[in-house]
Amino acid sequence: FKSKLPYIHSHIFSYMTGLANQYNAINLSQGFPNFEPAQQLKDLVAQCLNQNTSQYAPMAGLPALRNQVAIKIQKCMNVGVDADTEVTIGCGATEMIFNTIAAFVWPGDEVIIIEPGYDCYRPAIDVVGGKPIVYKMQAPDFKIDWVKFATYITPKTRMIITSTPNNPTGVLMTNNDMLQLAQLVKGTDIIILSDEVYEHMVFDGAAHHSPLQYPELRERTVAVFSFGKTLHITGWRIGYAIASPDLTIELRKVHQNTVFSASHPLQKAIALYLAETDEYLNLPAFYQQKRDIFLNAMSGTRFKPLHCQGSYFQLFDYSDISNEGDLAFCERLIKDYGVAAIPVSRMYSDNHDDKLLRFCFAKTDDLLIAAGSKLTAL
Numbered sequence: 226f227k228s229k230l231p232y233i234h235s236h237i238f239s240y241m242t243g244l245a246n247q248y249n250a251i252n253l254s255q256g257f258p259n260f261e262p263a264q265q266l267k268d269l270v271a272q273c274l275n276q277n278t279s280q281y282a283p284m285a286g287l288p289a290l291r292n293q294v295a296i297k298i299q300k301c302m303n304v305g306v307d308a309d310t311e312v313t314i315g316c317g318a319t320e321m322i323f324n325t326i327a328a329f330v331w332p333g334d335e336v337i338i339i340e341p342g343y344d345c346y347r348p349a350i351d352v353v354g355g356k357p358i359v360y361k362m363q364a365p366d367f368k369i370d371w372v373k374f375a376t377y378i379t380p381k382t383r384m385i386i387t388s389t390p391n392n393p394t395g396v397l398m399t400n401n402d403m404l405q406l407a408q409l410v411k412g413t414d415i416i417i418l419s420d421e422v423y424e425h426m427v428f429d430g431a432a433h434h435s436p437l438q439y440p441e442l443r444e445r446t447v448a449v450f451s452f453g454k455t456l457h458i459t460g461w462r463i464g465y466a467i468a469s470p471d472l473t474i475e476l477r478k479v480h481q482n483t484v485f486s487a488s489h490p491l492q493k494a495i496a497l498y499l500a501e502t503d504e505y506l507n508l509p510a511f512y513q514q515k516r517d518i519f520l521n522a523m524s525g526t527r528f529k530p531l532h533c534q535g536s537y538f539q540l541f542d543y544s545d546i547s548n549e550g551d552l553a554f555c556e557r558l559i560k561d562y563g564v565a566a567i568p569v570s571r572m573y574s575d576n577h578d579d580k581l582l583r584f585c586f587a588k589t590d591d592l593l594i595a596a597g598s599k600l601t602a603l
């Protein structure tokens with residue numbers, strides 16, 4: 226048979242984590258916390274397992290959790306969302322991203338993706354026969370030039386995939402970015418897929434802007450969010466999508482026929498937890514402090530930091546240290562210096578290499594400090 230994804234040989238995040246484990250290195254590569262979620266949340270799961278949750282949850286998600294999501298969106302974004310017709314709970318944001326692409330992209334349709342970016346968009350577009358059109362942001366500030374971006378839109382453009390805060394650059398889309406996007410898609414039938422999994426990790430007083438907050442974008446947007454990122458539970462695989470009722474109907478058709486529904490006890494526990502606490506509102510301060518501890522730990526090295534406005538990733542330029550390609554350099558960092566990072570070239574479909582590495586700072590302070598001191602030897 227002919228592979229639909231011939232360019233996929235391995236998963237860069239799993240590869241780097243595997244190598245970090247093999248060499249017992251400090252793993253700042255794959256984006257996940259090395260600390261536990263709230264004990265209260267884990268206790269709720271244990272309780273929920275004894276509360277009749279062992280059979281299928283409703284296809285679109287537990288009503289109690291969809292209600293909590295609607296409350297959260299109102300509180301954080303000042304956007305009214307109907308829990309019945311506009312919220313769908315899935316098995317992680319990644320599932321909802323795939324479903325959105327599968328539901329709306331027809332063979333031959335063009336989908337604009339922005340790079341560097343998370344690596345699951347392009348494969349999903351290719352699997353359904355769409356055509357990925359890559360808009361490249363330029364280092365070091367990774368801003369979108371909307372005049373140039375406009376030239377990527379054709380009558381075949383079916384979807385634009387945006388992400389803010391962006392993985393791996395940590396760059397935020399601003400109010401002006403949203404207005405420019407709204408202007409561009411006005412009068413078209415283009416759908417926006419908005420990846421907002423790092424919505425609560427915005428620093429230095431900046432605000433998170435979602436297309437859901439802009440009336441001209443709201444009706445054409447599927448916005449995808451992650452409890453994995455927000456509650457430190459990336460392994461539980463629970464995320465959600467918000468979209469208008471018309472879009473949600475189609476999205477749920479794909480969800481229904483892939484996984485049908487997400488884990489029942491986990492959904493119930495998260496719903497009960499969110500009813501009791503909004504501790505996630507502390508995430509900006511929590512992660513800003515980690516960013517700063519890590520930057521401070523790295524200040525004695527020859528790595529040059531780029532500005533991180535959000536997400537839990539910090540980019541560093543290593544061109545003062547080596548001419549090696551970033552993948553080879555990362556492999557050497559693990560083997561010789563005991564620290565794992567992600568080569569940013571792997572987050573471009575053409576492996577564009579600016580000699581940048583991505584480090585995840587969702588780690589305990591001791592690890593961030595130890596990584597910095599190991600890298601001073603370089």
Ligand code: GLN
Pocket residue numbers: 238239254255256257343392
């Ligand atoms: N989002 C995480 C990252 O960018 C990893 C996700 C995954 O490994 N599936 O590192």
